[in-house]
Amino acid sequence: xxxxxxxxxxxxxxxxxxxxxxSILALLLFWLVINFIKSPxxxxxxxxxxxxxxxxxxxxxxxxxxxxxxxxxxxxxxxxLFMLGGLFSAHFIALWFHQTKSxxxxxxxxxxxxxxxxxxxxxxxxxxxxxxxRRLRRAPKxxxxxxxxxxxxxxxxVGLRWNGSGQKTWNSVLPxxxxxxxxxxxxxxxxxxxxxxxxILMALTFIVTKTRQGKAMxxxxxxxxxxxxxxxxxxxxxxxxxxxxxxxxxxxxxxxxQTRGLTSYNxxxxxxxxxxxxxxxxGIGNLAGAVLGAILIGLIQxxxxxxxxxxxxxxxxxxxxxxxxLLMVFKPAGLLGKQVxxxx
Amino acid sequence: MAISILKRKNKKQKQSASARSxxxxxxxxxxxxxxxxxxxxxxxxxxxxxxxxxWLPPSTINExxxxxxxxxxxxxxxxxxxxxxxxxxxxxxFGGYAAGxxxxxxxxxxxxxxxxxxxxxxxxxxxxxxxxxxxxALIAGFFGIIIGAPTLRLKSDYLALVTLGFGEIIPQVFTNxxxxxxxxxxNGTKGISPVDAIGIFGKRLGPFDLGWKFLIYFFLAACxxxxxxxxxxxxxxxxxxxxxxxxxxASMMGVPLMRTKLxxxxxxxxxxxxxxxxxxxxxxxxxxxxxxxxxxIILLAMVVLGxxxxxxxxxxxxxxxxxxxxxxxxxxxDTFNNTFHTSINFPSYNFLLFGGILVLMMLxxxxxxxxxxxxxxxxxxxDDETSNTGxx
Numbered sequence: 001x002x003x004x005x006x007x008x009x010x011x012x013x014x015x016x017x018x019x020x021x022x023s024i025l026a027l028l029l030f031w032l033v034i035n036f037i038k039s040p041x042x043x044x045x046x047x048x049x050x051x052x053x054x055x056x057x058x059x060x061x062x063x064x065x066x067x068x069x070x071x072x073x074x075x076x077x078x079x080x081l082f083m084l085g086g087l088f089s090a091h092f093i094a095l096w097f098h099q100t101k102s103x104x105x106x107x108x109x110x111x112x113x114x115x116x117x118x119x120x121x122x123x124x125x126x127x128x129x130x131x132x133x134r135r136l137r138r139a140p141k142x143x144x145x146x147x148x149x150x151x152x153x154x155x156x157x158v159g160l161r162w163n164g165s166g167q168k169t170w171n172s173v174l175p176x177x178x179x180x181x182x183x184x185x186x187x188x189x190x191x192x193x194x195x196x197x198x199x200i201l202m203a204l205t206f207i208v209t210k211t212r213q214g215k216a217m218x219x220x221x222x223x224x225x226x227x228x229x230x231x232x233x234x235x236x237x238x239x240x241x242x243x244x245x246x247x248x249x250x251x252x253x254x255x256x257x258q259t260r261g262l263t264s265y266n267x268x269x270x271x272x273x274x275x276x277x278x279x280x281x282x283g284i285g286n287l288a289g290a291v292l293g294a295i296l297i298g299l300i301q302x303x304x305x306x307x308x309x310x311x312x313x314x315x316x317x318x319x320x321x322x323x324x325x326l327l328m329v330f331k332p333a334g335l336l337g338k339q340v341x342x343x344x
Numbered sequence: 345m346a347i348s349i350l351k352r353k354n355k356k357q358k359q360s361a362s363a364r365s366x367x368x369x370x371x372x373x374x375x376x377x378x379x380x381x382x383x384x385x386x387x388x389x390x391x392x393x394x395x396x397x398x399w400l401p402p403s404t405i406n407e408x409x410x411x412x413x414x415x416x417x418x419x420x421x422x423x424x425x426x427x428x429x430x431x432x433x434x435x436x437x438f439g440g441y442a443a444g445x446x447x448x449x450x451x452x453x454x455x456x457x458x459x460x461x462x463x464x465x466x467x468x469x470x471x472x473x474x475x476x477x478x479x480x481a482l483i484a485g486f487f488g489i490i491i492g493a494p495t496l497r498l499k500s501d502y503l504a505l506v507t508l509g510f511g512e513i514i515p516q517v518f519t520n521x522x523x524x525x526x527x528x529x530x531n532g533t534k535g536i537s538p539v540d541a542i543g544i545f546g547k548r549l550g551p552f553d554l555g556w557k558f559l560i561y562f563f564l565a566a567c568x569x570x571x572x573x574x575x576x577x578x579x580x581x582x583x584x585x586x587x588x589x590x591x592x593x594a595s596m597m598g599v600p601l602m603r604t605k606l607x608x609x610x611x612x613x614x615x616x617x618x619x620x621x622x623x624x625x626x627x628x629x630x631x632x633x634x635x636x637x638x639x640x641i642i643l644l645a646m647v648v649l650g651x652x653x654x655x656x657x658x659x660x661x662x663x664x665x666x667x668x669x670x671x672x673x674x675x676x677x678d679t680f681n682n683t684f685h686t687s688i689n690f691p692s693y694n695f696l697l698f699g700g701i702l703v704l705m706m707l708x709x710x711x712x713x714x715x716x717x718x719x720x721x722x723x724x725x726x727d728d729e730t731s732n733t734g735x736x
Contacts, residue, residue, distance in 0.1 A: 072501070074501055074504070074505070132703055132707070135707055136706060136707070139706075139710060140722060141500060141501070142422075142428060142648075142652075143706050143710055144706075145428065145501075145504070146644065146645075146648055146702055146706055147702065147703050147706040147707070149641055149644075149699075149702060150698070150699040150700070150701070150702025150703035150706065151699065151703060152699070153641075153695045153696070153698050153699030153702070154695070154696060154699035154700060154703070155699075156695050156699075157693070157695035157696040157699060160692065160695060165692075269637070273508070273512070276505070277505075277509070280502070280505060314516075314519075314520050315516070315520060317512055317513070317516050318512075318513045318516045318517065318520075321509035321510070321512050321513050322509075322513065324505065324506070324509045325491075325495070325506050325509050325510065325513075328495055328498055328502055328505070328506050329494040329495060332498055332499075332502055
């Protein structure tokens with residue numbers, strides 16, 4: 001008797017949740033359609049901006065998702081690593097190699113900077129893992145999380161010393177014009193962001209799915225003890241994962257600094273939060289999910305900020321986090337994540 | 345020595361004699377500090393006075409008490425129930441704006457006076473300070489339940505994230521709240537200032553009545569201590585601890601998970617609201633840009649540094665960190681610069697200091713300054729296995 005009423009209640013609850021979820025989606029669609037009808041060209045332009053933001057978020061989100069996938073840690077310091085990458089590339093290109101405009105030499109330095117910033121950020125991330133997180137691997141979950149917050153503060157301090165307390169603007173070595181597709185402007189910087197990011201994402205997929213090291217990563221993510229018994233060097237595998245995540249954050253930092261032309265010590269916190277939200281949106285621990293979530297978040301943010309009927313930029317953060325909270329309520333596993341029952 | 349006494353106290357918590365003795369000693373301490381600053385301070389030599397102005401000004405003492413109130417609230421959520429909350433600033437903001445709405449001339453469309461000492465002709469809602477405390481706590485508690493109810497069935501990491509999101513949304517709502525559908529909710533970045541003076545015994549407490557304010561804040565903080573200790577020993581508190589230590593086992597033993605977690609959330613939010621309203625009276629205004637993520641983090645750091653779950657530890661953590669933030673760092677910096685003729689900007693090091701404290705504490709003294717016995721056992725549960733991670 002009690003059992004059936006419980007089931008009925010459960011069923012009713014699912015129906016209510018579904019209806020609510022679907023109506024939110026319908027509302028979203030309605031908003032998009034209205035805006036599209038109002039001015040299609042602006043819609044396309046804003047979506048492109050959103051996409052180019054999204055691909056940056058994807059690079060950062062991948063770092064979060066890789067680390068979470070392997071040691072279940074929300075690495076709060078990751079966003080700040082991105083900020084550090086931006087600072088490093090700004091100094092590398094503008095101050096150490098004196099490149100301030102687009103030229104063949106500028107391109108060469110850009111690629112040199114790409115490689116150096118990847119190495120630099122990977123190194124910093126591995127260093128952090130070695131000295132802060134490794135000792136806490138078996139501690140209660142709160143301990144590494146708070147350590148991550150502490151590390152984030154320390155990196156922000158480095159940023160504050162390096163960059164000063166305000167925003168700094170930099171000249172880009174990337175060409176500044178834009179391609180006209182009909183009436184829609186497509187800036188070269190967006191194209192270059194895609195040209196840099198897509199091969200890197202493909203390389204990452206290759207590393208994780210096809211190589212021995214990638215197999216070790218996946219095994220470690222599933223069960224550390226079992227993989228240790230199989231002869232996998234767990235510490236090295238985790239360090240490698242941090243290096244991968246760090247390198248991606250470095251690329252994101254370089255691209256952000258070159259396409260937006262600014263650096264600031266507290267940039268990492270804001271973008272890191274958004275990137276983490278995207279990782280969760282896609283299903284944390286899932287690489288394709290992180291990219292999908294990031295592009296969706298970038299698009300939504302771009303559309304909200306730029307469309308004629310929207311809440312505007314000052315509500316950007318609120319929109320992103322409302323999406324996060326709604327998603328957590330309706331689909332905690334994320335868009336592509338699998339629903340897992342808690343292991344006992 | 346002090347620690348062992350406290351531990352023994354913890355064990356014998358139920359004995360009312362020890363409870364009464366700490367209540368009496370707390371009252372004596374409060375009255376002592378109050379009497380010193382109100383009556384004796386002017387009579388002490390100038391050197392002593394200037395020492396206090398540099399190292400321990402009365403306003404810092406009052407501000408630390410605000411932090412104590414909030415940290416004790418967060419301690420119930422994080423320390424007792426084991427739910428990580430990274431958005432506590434939202435409740436602080438609700439409390440602050442409750443004070444702004446109900447004890448200032450902000451809503452000048454109406455003219456409501458109740459128990460307030462301000463002149464009846466001034467428009468706005470002017471309620472008594474004590475009533476506003478209750479309203480602030482209820483508003484914050486209500487939103488605690490609103491945000492908790494749909495999200496508390498999530499796993500701990502996700503819960504942390506949702507609270508983080510909540511802590512970002514609410515301050516932004518208040519920052520942009522100048523014009524929400526034509527309604528001025530929060531006066532945007534300009535903030536609401538001033539708030540009404542606290543009225544007590546027919547006396548209006550102006551900005552320089554720090555002694556009286558100290559007594560009021562101390563009283564509220566002591567109430568929080570009392571509530572924290574009493575709940576902990578009771579049925580609800582034991583249910584919280586059980587959930588913190590093993591959720592599954594607790595639910596098997598018949599602890600209603602959702603309801604218990606939600607209560608922890610509500611009680612935490614409740615005190616956050618009180619803290620926010622008290623802070624508004626302390627700084628005499630509500631300013632939207634003060635409500636940011638760093639408040640949530642500093643509160644969490646206070647709880648962790650002092651010793652999660654241990655009320656006395658949390659108090660020490662809160663007093664220590666609040667003091668460092670408000671007075672300690674600049675004062676140490678000035679002394680250092682004057683002694684060695686350097687010009688190092690010490691307050692700019694607070695990122696490094698806070699980050700360093702958090703990391704080092706987690707690495708070397710995970711249980712905090714005054715660890716709670718049960719937390720100590722849990723956090724070293726797996727220590728015998730750590731030797732494995734060192735190898736391959």
